[in-house]
Amino acid sequence: MIAFPKFIRIQTSSQKHSRIATMEPSQLSCMDMKTSLDKAGIVHQDAALRQAAGQAFCNTSKFTLRDLRSRASQQQLRADFEAYLDGFSPNVQDILENFEFRNQIPRLSKADALGTLIEKLLDTSINLGPNPVLNADGSVKHPGLDNHAMGTIFEELVRRFNEENNEEAGEHWTPRDAVKLMAKLILLPVANEIESGTYLLYDGACGTGGMVTVAEETLQQIAAEHGKQVATxxxxxxxxxxxxxICKADLLLKGEGDAADNIVGGPEHSTLSNDAFPSREFDFMLSNPPYGKSWKSDLERMGGKDGIKDPRFVIEHAGDPEYSLLTRSSDGQMLFLANMLSKMKRSTKLGSRIAEVHNGSSLFTGDAGQGESNIRRWIIENDWLEAIVALPLNMFYNTGIATYIWVLTNRKPAHRKGRVQLIDATQWFKPLRKNLGKKNCELSEEDINRICETFLKFEETEQSKIFPNEAFGYWKVTVERPLRLKGIDANRAYTPKEIKALKETAERDETAPPVIKKIHKRGVEPDPLRGMFEAVLPAPSRSGASDLPPSP
Structure with a gap:
């Protein structure tokens, strides 16, 4: 699969309204500025060049794509096209590098297809840019392609080329209907509390950036409806x-250069082992982390389970200074949630609000004391979990498994304190006329509003159940009891081999004397052989006398 960067595509919209038309004068300005900076001996030129271009990126090449159509030979075309790419600013170079776009140029040139590609990029009948192409009368000739539309194209390509790769399930992209629901679930409850000011939005597995951009749009809309002005x-x-x-290119093309600089990515930038924002706290966070995907390579880079000291995953809780949130290496999805929880604002009125998509395993995987269970216990004992929403099956493009939205905040309103709402939205959907991969349904606006209304009302209904936090905890106790069997000689010690045979043939009797195991160390008294039996008991009230920790 050859993936062409959106940035290159975008230079081809149409006639006077196209990016190519506006790029040419900006290139002249950039070239003039570069000449002046070179003469002055200024080395760090990027900011000045972008300012001269009047946009978040620039190109100092003497070529435009339109110029390259006249090249007579493939050799000259390839050389000039590479020079054209080399003229882009460092932020675009980063995009080209991550697309590995230059690796495709020799193949295209050898196949005599580079010129054809450039013609396609300059085709006036399509618009792959974010802004609409207009007719002379101002009507829309070609609508713009927003982040989610580009994400849909990318996801469809990925699906077609990776249908048999089960490891990738849930990894790539979240459909727009699910994202809109997530954005509303974290923003509508505080719509009346949003003040004019600056808000920070974050996604630790941001993909093409759809979640943060949709959340940004929703926040701006809510603020405007309440007469507030917000920066994001x-x-x-x-x-x-x-x-x-794709994410970075989309932001650059919308003129959001600062936001593009705040998107960090590539194979060396794993959120789990290489946190790009260790000291940042955020107002609103959304994510759809990969589920069922191994994080073993991250674990090794971090020093193994015994060597990890990352304060996001090894914390102080319930009197334990090294309370571990580390999950099984075969599935790291809950660690993305722990990462977000570590970035909550603790000193603001709104605190932080989080929405994250998980599959069903996050609800129950992990025994008491293990990482997944510890994360759930940590969340519930801090009273951060507001709700879990069960989504319809087959909502996502490349997986048909059940998915759930977790909604969390460190500023629960009084009527929600100490309680968790479970919403069954599995039957609220609209079937698609044609499947998109495994996605055969979507949430209509009516469905989204119905889910949000159910969430905001916080009432018991057939689809909404409310439970106290304690209902999600339990006590796990290991009861040690001597092994007692009928016909045992109380004055004799038995060898391990004899005990094994007795277990298979003798009848248990709680009134019989304990079996004594024969040991082979002089001066050591025989001990009863103790069998281990697990018992799961209901959690007592917080005022109970037991000092054992509950484990959700």
Missing amino acids: HLYGQEINAETYA
């Missing part, structure tokens, strides 16, 4: 090079 800063981290490149 978007932050994200993404390990997949191509999706990261």
